[in-house]
Amino acid sequence: MDSETLEQVASADISVENRHYKVIGSRPIRHDGPDKVTGRALFGADIRMNGLLYGKVLRSPHAHARIISIDVSRALALTGVKAVVTNADLPTLESVVSRVGEGSINWRYLSSNLLAGEKVLYHGHAIAAVSAVNPHVAEQAASLIDVEYEILSPVITVDQAMRPDASILLDELRTNELGARGSTPTNIASHDQFQRGDLDQGFSAASVIVEREFTTSTVHQGYIEPHNATAIWGTDGQITVWTSTQGGHDARRQIAEVLQLPVSRIKVIPMEIGGGFGGKIGIYLEPVAALLSLKSGNRPVQMTMSRFDVLAATGPTSGSVIRVKMGAAQDGQITAAQVSLAYAAGAYPGSPVGSAMSVILNPYRIANVQVDGYDVVTNTPRAAAYRAPGGTNAAFAAESVVDELANKLGIDPIDMRLINGIKEGDRRVDGPISRRVGYIETLERARSSPHYLSALSSPSSATCKVGRGVGSGWWGNWPGGTSSVSVVVNNDGTVNLIEGSTDIGGSRVAMAMMLAETLGIQASDIKPMVVDTDSVGYNDVTAGSRTTYSTGIAVHKAGLKIIHEMCERAAQLWNVDPGTIDYADGVLTSGTNHIGFKELARKIGDGDGNVVASVSISPNGEGVALATHIVDVEVDMETGKVQILRYTAIQDVGTAIHPAYVEGQLQGGVAQGIGWALNEEYVYDAQGHLLNGSLLDYRIPTALDLPMIETVLVEVPNTTHPFGVRGVGEVPIVPPAGAVANAIANATGLRMTILPMSPRHMLEAMWAQAK
Amino acid sequence: MSNKTVVQATINGEEVEFLCETRQSLLEVLRDVLRLTGTKEGCNNGNCGACNVILEGVLVNSCLVLGVEVQGKSITTIEGIASPQGLHPLQQKFLEHAALQCGICTPGVLVSAKALLDRHPHPSEHEVRHWLAGNLCRCTGYDKIVHAILDAADVMSAEVTK
Ligand code: FES
Ligand code: FES
Numbered sequence: 001m002d003s004e005t006l007e008q009v010a011s012a013d014i015s016v017e018n019r020h021y022k023v024i025g026s027r028p029i030r031h032d033g034p035d036k037v038t039g040r041a042l043f044g045a046d047i048r049m050n051g052l053l054y055g056k057v058l059r060s061p062h063a064h065a066r067i068i069s070i071d072v073s074r075a076l077a078l079t080g081v082k083a084v085v086t087n088a089d090l091p092t093l094e095s096v097v098s099r100v101g102e103g104s105i106n107w108r109y110l111s112s113n114l115l116a117g118e119k120v121l122y123h124g125h126a127i128a129a130v131s132a133v134n135p136h137v138a139e140q141a142a143s144l145i146d147v148e149y150e151i152l153s154p155v156i157t158v159d160q161a162m163r164p165d166a167s168i169l170l171d172e173l174r175t176n177e178l179g180a181r182g183s184t185p186t187n188i189a190s191h192d193q194f195q196r197g198d199l200d201q202g203f204s205a206a207s208v209i210v211e212r213e214f215t216t217s218t219v220h221q222g223y224i225e226p227h228n229a230t231a232i233w234g235t236d237g238q239i240t241v242w243t244s245t246q247g248g249h250d251a252r253r254q255i256a257e258v259l260q261l262p263v264s265r266i267k268v269i270p271m272e273i274g275g276g277f278g279g280k281i282g283i284y285l286e287p288v289a290a291l292l293s294l295k296s297g298n299r300p301v302q303m304t305m306s307r308f309d310v311l312a313a314t315g316p317t318s319g320s321v322i323r324v325k326m327g328a329a330q331d332g333q334i335t336a337a338q339v340s341l342a343y344a345a346g347a348y349p350g351s352p353v354g355s356a357m358s359v360i361l362n363p364y365r366i367a368n369v370q371v372d373g374y375d376v377v378t379n380t381p382r383a384a385a386y387r388a389p390g391g392t393n394a395a396f397a398a399e400s401v402v403d404e405l406a407n408k409l410g411i412d413p414i415d416m417r418l419i420n421g422i423k424e425g426d427r428r429v430d431g432p433i434s435r436r437v438g439y440i441e442t443l444e445r446a447r448s449s450p451h452y453l454s455a456l457s458s459p460s461s462a463t464c465k466v467g468r469g470v471g472s473g474w475w476g477n478w479p480g481g482t483s484s485v486s487v488v489v490n491n492d493g494t495v496n497l498i499e500g501s502t503d504i505g506g507s508r509v510a511m512a513m514m515l516a517e518t519l520g521i522q523a524s525d526i527k528p529m530v531v532d533t534d535s536v537g538y539n540d541v542t543a544g545s546r547t548t549y550s551t552g553i554a555v556h557k558a559g560l561k562i563i564h565e566m567c568e569r570a571a572q573l574w575n576v577d578p579g580t581i582d583y584a585d586g587v588l589t590s591g592t593n594h595i596g597f598k599e600l601a602r603k604i605g606d607g608d609g610n611v612v613a614s615v616s617i618s619p620n621g622e623g624v625a626l627a628t629h630i631v632d633v634e635v636d637m638e639t640g641k642v643q644i645l646r647y648t649a650i651q652d653v654g655t656a657i658h659p660a661y662v663e664g665q666l667q668g669g670v671a672q673g674i675g676w677a678l679n680e681e682y683v684y685d686a687q688g689h690l691l692n693g694s695l696l697d698y699r700i701p702t703a704l705d706l707p708m709i710e711t712v713l714v715e716v717p718n719t720t721h722p723f724g725v726r727g728v729g730e731v732p733i734v735p736p737a738g739a740v741a742n743a744i745a746n747a748t749g750l751r752m753t754i755l756p757m758s759p760r761h762m763l764e765a766m767w768a769q770a771k
Numbered sequence: 772m773s774n775k776t777v778v779q780a781t782i783n784g785e786e787v788e789f790l791c792e793t794r795q796s797l798l799e800v801l802r803d804v805l806r807l808t809g810t811k812e813g814c815n816n817g818n819c820g821a822c823n824v825i826l827e828g829v830l831v832n833s834c835l836v837l838g839v840e841v842q843g844k845s846i847t848t849i850e851g852i853a854s855p856q857g858l859h860p861l862q863q864k865f866l867e868h869a870a871l872q873c874g875i876c877t878p879g880v881l882v883s884a885k886a887l888l889d890r891h892p893h894p895s896e897h898e899v900r901h902w903l904a905g906n907l908c909r910c911t912g913y914d915k916i917v918h919a920i921l922d923a924a925d926v927m928s929a930e931v932t933k
Contacts, residue, residue, distance in 0.1 A: 039809015039849035274875025669913030
């Protein structure tokens with residue numbers, strides 16, 4: 001294959017609609033599977049090494065306080081204690097904002113989130129850390145650190161934080177008001193807006209208008225593996241960190257910034273990761289463990305969070321207050337929408353309100369719109385990304401209102417969405433013109449699904465009512481960032497695929513399948529591996545549903561390079577021009593000569609120089625995802641409990657590389673969305689103490705809470721990816737809360753405007769309605 | 772420093788002897804003393820099931836058992852589920868059904884599922900869900916886990932009748 005063809009294949013908008021794949025679309029066993037079912041896979045907390053010390057963190061018992069003094073002498077005097085670190089051990093950083101993952105980060109805030117400086121800003125804020133010979137001694141020592149506080153009044157919700165007389169978290173914070181810096185201290189970090197058309201005209205063209213205010217609670221990503229880090233600060237000044245992260249290189253960069261060291265001094269070894277969902281992009285422990293190692297005679301230090309630490313000091317995603325006013329004409333056309341979203345960022349600016357502003361109305365074509373978004377700091381943990389950040393609460397609000405409009409107009413909820421749904425060429429509410437998307441297809445498949453065509457089951461008891469709801473969701477994905485891979489052909493014809501995208505849900509097998517498809521060989525002949533930051537080029541985080549998209553493009557390109565090189569080698573072997581060689585299905589042919597990939601690899605052996613390829617790319621693609629969900633619920637009118645009876649998720653997935661893992665993404669996102677809809681919430685007392693910092697009281701769905709989750713994969717290939725891939729991981733969490741709320745309304749006539757729709761909130765709403 | 776106690780137990784069919792502090796949980800003993808890190812810690816207070824092991828035929832949260840309590844007892848951990856002949860049908864079905872994503876809950880879920888099938892070889896979907904209610908999985912929505920367990924039960928009973 002000549003280089004021109006190579007270029008064409010790699011850069012063209014490939015039409016993938018009618019491609020027939022051999023590997024893609026099949027369901028091979030994942031390469032890392034056997035280790036994971038036998039307990040052999042090594043996660044971050046599984047590292048064991050000689051001389052290992054254990055680190056523990058002292059956390060603030062107050063939600064908002066000034067630190068007057070810290071006395072570590074009693075801790076250091078305890079037998080078995082090696083070192084203590086506080087904020088004084090960290091370099092003082094300038095206030096500089098940089099992109100990390102999909103979001104942005106102010107390095108100074110990141111640093112003071114690791115170990116608090118002058119103030120603690122939430123219950124659980126880290127203050128100091130101790131290293132000791134075992135975790136029990138370390139914990140005891142942490143409790144012996146004496147901290148004197150001046151307690152300040154806390155603000156927990158966005159409403160409290162936005163009041164004019166609210167207690168101020170960050171003295172230097174000024175509102176970024178549509179790009180201009182405000183002049184007075186505030187908790188409102190920013191106000192953004194987009195608008196188009198004429199709202200007055202739009203609302204006057206409406207025959208029905210619905211206006212509602214929605215409140216949603218803070219929720220946590222809930223990964224089962226607690227954050228952990230093990231670090232050695234070597235005597236040569238080199239730092240090695242083993243950690244659970246969504247991106248080794250991003251972790252390295254954050255550690256380097258916080259410690260003010262060049263990245264080359266730091267090697268991050270990303271271990272198997274026990275769930276992230278966005279919450280393992282930002283760092284918490286890594287520099288602290290490294291500093292403890294430095295101060296403990298360069299011995300390795302391992303830190304693992306307790307579950308309370310995880311809930312109190314990591315994640316969560318924003319609680320919010322969302323107002324939606326929407327009008328529609330008699331024929332169902334949405335004529336105008338006005339929305340405002342206020343999202344709690346936690347202790348430091350950076351809530352996902354920006355993406356929520358896009359999610360909230362983007363499934364629809366609306367000529368007259370205004371969307372306002374406010375990022376508000378509160379005395380709660382610094383918000384982290386959580387699967388389609390900001391999307392679930394936004395869609396809960398918008399999908400509830402769309403449903404109510406449809407009801408008032410007597411239009412089927414799916415028809416209502418078909419009338420207004422975004423298509424190729426429409427202008428999105430957040431600006432860009434829409435490319436080819438499969439939203440309409442998801443609606444049509446929903447309408448003809450066995451679930452939607454089935455009758456509702458009858459209530460299981462006289463106190464129960466049943467209902468059905470529909471909800472849609474949009475997510476932008478992040479079809480960009482940098483991905484680097486290296487590929488090596490072994491002398492037995494197998495192929496090593498070396499990548500830096502951490503694998504949280506089976507991405508290694510998807511990468512192997514895309515390489516196998518490109519090379520025309522079996523997925524089992526590829527050995528995919530995620531390596532440390534010294535061993536592969538830069539990779540952005542596994543987040544934003546970008547890995548199968550972006551790293552997949554890198555893998556495909558590397559595969560084409562390997563084919564090119566294999567053709568060269570065959571040309572030498574046969575003494576022919578490489579341009580005469582045809583490569584198809586793993587066989588090279590020139591005239592009467594032909595040879596299989598494996599046989600050629602064996603012939604090349606190791607003596608003549610390996611066939612290798614490295615690729616680093618930064619695609620600037622597109623690949624938004626849309627989904628429509630259907631849910632049946634049963635509401636117990638006496639207890640307020642909502643049971644999910646049946647659930648179907650229909651999603652435009654582009655091309656499903658490994659359909660089982662694509663289905664798994666849908667099912668997992670739905671389960672998290674149901675938890676958010678029905679149970680999950682942070683409970684604080686008036687002083688801002690987290691009251692439910694355990695997995696007993698912070699209640700995520702169990703196997704008993706859920707039915708089977710049916711999936712319908714609609715494949716509308718993404719024209720910006722060689723195999724048509726769209727990110728699939730995030731959008732499934734967007735529709736559930738809205739769909740469940742609509743099902744509850746259908747069952748009971750009750751329009752829930754609060755999350756979670758827990759028994760308590762359900763009963764309160766029923767009692768208010770009865771008044 | 773605290774005193775350590777000598778404990779003898781049978782773990783995955785092998786007799787072992789270890790030293791442990793009285794305050795150390797069985798989970799700590801497995802992971803830190805015996806370096807059997809297949810058993811995971813998700814909460815350390817009995818709420819997630821990641822640490823589940825079978826103790827004298829009974830499914831327990833190893834984070835809620837003290838190391839000194841297992842004197843003379845027999846324990847099965849995730850490392851003891853496969854046999855020299857290969858993977859247990861449950862493990863095989865988990866792979867075939869893609870019943871794991873991140874895999875952190877998987878050891879605990881597999882141990883629970885084995886304890887279930889040891890006792891109830893033909894569970895209904897509801898029984899599987901009820902039995903697994905103490906095993907939190909945040910990735911999968913449980914769908915493929917339940918399918919894998921039901922499928923493994925079928926395969927195992929077919930093997931028995933063969
Ligand atoms: S670690 Fe034992 S139940 Fe969670
Ligand atoms: S597979 Fe990740 S928690 Fe179950």
